[in-house]
Amino acid sequence: MGGKSRYVWAVWALLIGFSLFCGGWFLFQARIPGPYRVITARYPPRTGPSGVQSAPSDSSVLAHHSHPDSLLPGETIDLNTADWYDLQRLPGIGEKRAKDIIAWREAYGPFQAVDELVCVSGIGPATLEGLWAYAAVG
DSSP states (O other): OTTOOHHHHHHHHHHHHHHHHHHHHHHHHHHSOOOOOOOOOOOOOOBOTTSSBOOOOHHHHHHHHHSOTTSOTTOOEETTTOOHHHHHTSTTOOHHHHHHHHHHHHHHOSOSSGGGGGGSTTOOHHHHHHHTTTEEOO
16 A cells, blocks of 8 residues: 555545535536626716706607616516505506505405506506506406
8 A cells, every 4th residue: 555554545535535525516506596686776867068957858758668667678567466665666656556556456356457457546548558568467
């Protein structure tokens, strides 16, 4: 055995085995993706040369109304299970409308279709039209 005892060889074998195990574990963990992160930023309002806030252009108004910043692309909110906070994320629905939707849901039961939102006070056809892509009934 070249002058080394069995115990020295056993320690070396255990040390090499442990090193290989740790290296494999590290490589395996490095391949697992981390948690999904959403980072939001609020941009300051645009100001004109005179320092006065300028009106948004028509294209930015259309972009803002076509997809609200508070919803992810393709995300829908179920009207029957959403809480007060989630209902406020819908375009055109504020604090009062969210409370009205919950009150209507508690009084009359779950919504059968998104069209029933017009029964809630303050929600008309124009508001309903903006909700079609984002509201759902489960």
